[in-house]
Amino acid sequence: MLTDVADAGSRAVSLAFPKQRYRLHAMVTSAGYDQRRHDPHRPYDWNGLRRGDAPFVLLQHTLSGRGRLRHGRSMHEVLPGQTMLLSFPHDHRYWLAPGDGWEFFWICLNGSEVLRLWRQLLEAGPLVRLGAAGIDRMAAYCRAVLDGEVTSPARSSQMAYSIAMHLADELLAWGEVRTSSKRPAAIERAVSLVHGAAGAPVDVGRMAEASGYSRYHFSRLFSAVEGVPPARYRLRVRMEEAARRLQTEPDPIKIIAQRCGFADANYFTKLFRRYYGMTPRDFRRSGMFAGSLSTQGVR
DNA sequence: TTGTCACTTAAAGCACATTG
DNA sequence: CAATGTGCTTTAAGTGACAA
Numbered sequence: 001m002l003t004d005v006a007d008a009g010s011r012a013v014s015l016a017f018p019k020q021r022y023r024l025h026a027m028v029t030s031a032g033y034d035q036r037r038h039d040p041h042r043p044y045d046w047n048g049l050r051r052g053d054a055p056f057v058l059l060q061h062t063l064s065g066r067g068r069l070r071h072g073r074s075m076h077e078v079l080p081g082q083t084m085l086l087s088f089p090h091d092h093r094y095w096l097a098p099g100d101g102w103e104f105f106w107i108c109l110n111g112s113e114v115l116r117l118w119r120q121l122l123e124a125g126p127l128v129r130l131g132a133a134g135i136d137r138m139a140a141y142c143r144a145v146l147d148g149e150v151t152s153p154a155r156s157s158q159m160a161y162s163i164a165m166h167l168a169d170e171l172l173a174w175g176e177v178r179t180s181s182k183r184p185a186a187i188e189r190a191v192s193l194v195h196g197a198a199g200a201p202v203d204v205g206r207m208a209e210a211s212g213y214s215r216y217h218f219s220r221l222f223s224a225v226e227g228v229p230p231a232r233y234r235l236r237v238r239m240e241e242a243a244r245r246l247q248t249e250p251d252p253i254k255i256i257a258q259r260c261g262f263a264d265a266n267y268f269t270k271l272f273r274r275y276y277g278m279t280p281r282d283f284r285r286s287g288m289f290a291g292s293l294s295t296q297g298v299r
Numbered sequence: 300t301t302g303t304c305a306c307t308t309a310a311a312g313c314a315c316a317t318t319g
Numbered sequence: 320c321a322a323t324g325t326g327c328t329t330t331a332a333g334t335g336a337c338a339a
Contacts, residue, residue, distance in 0.1 A: 204332060214302050219333060221301095231310075231332055253322065264312050269323055271310085281322065 025113040026160035031145035048092035090227040
């Protein structure tokens with residue numbers, strides 16, 4: 001199965017389905033296989049904060065060679081047999097160092113359920129080792145996308161759930177109830193402030209105040225803990241709030257904008273389009289949601 | 300480790316035009 | 320007439336360098 005993928009050569013397939021009438025909370029968006037050598041003229045170098053605002057996740061499994069990963073402040077070598085799990089946007093970078101080669105396959109997913117699960121999976125670390133059966137299964141999914149077998153949104157969603165649930169089964173202790181947050185209390189206070197009032201004007205100054213640190217130091221601390229700066233985190237919460245309201249509340253878009261803390265509907269539309277790739281009206285009409293609907297998705 | 304300054308960059312807001 | 324697009328200005332946020 002692994003060799004099947006390897007035989008595919010350097011390939012990538014993106015799945016783009018027409019707008020749906022139904023909400024899907026897990027989708028496979030693309031998959032591929034690649035075999036890269038370090039090349040200064042064609043660098044392989046991805047920054048987790050520079051891949052757009054729309055949230056998604058990545059599974060990338062190393063077949064041979066070696067890649068480098070910086071995840072927050074920690075550095076890793078990504079070796080054969082290791083699977084890299086990442087979410088975006090987030091403060092990380094993965095790349096090929098001089099002299100290195102990297103053979104891998106990857107799968108990108110999005111949707112609220114996937115994002116929610118990935119947050120838990122990441123507690124196992126950005127690098128994990130799956131059993132041979134699990135790797136074979138992931139390779140088969142990748143292969144199916146490359147071979148054009150994923151021909152409908154339902155199939156894509158079915159596959160996304162299978163991937164997420166398999167990883168959960170293998171990496172998470174389901175019976176264990178987690179009650180404590182890994183966040184320092186100061187950051188937790190700022191985060192609750194944002195989630196407590198998406199529509200209220202909670203600026204970074206107030207978040208810093210709640211944390212007890214100066215604005216400057218708070219900004220650095222928050223980025224280190226959450227992977228994104230405070231304003232960007234707050235924006236994400238508000239955009240998810242907007243998406244949820246657009247689907248569940250019949251009011252005019254400018255009213256929805258105000259409820260999410262945007263005084264200016266023009267600006268709201270501009271931002272919404274950048275975040276979700278379509279205007280609020282199209283989003284509402286389509287009924288499809290490709291990102292995260294719940295604010296829990298980012299916590 | 301935390302705070303401050305100086306600076307750059309990005310977000311937010313405003314006015315007006317266009318679209319459907 | 321609501322929603323969206325465009326171009327501009329103002330304001331807020333992020334960050335490197337450095338001090339305590």
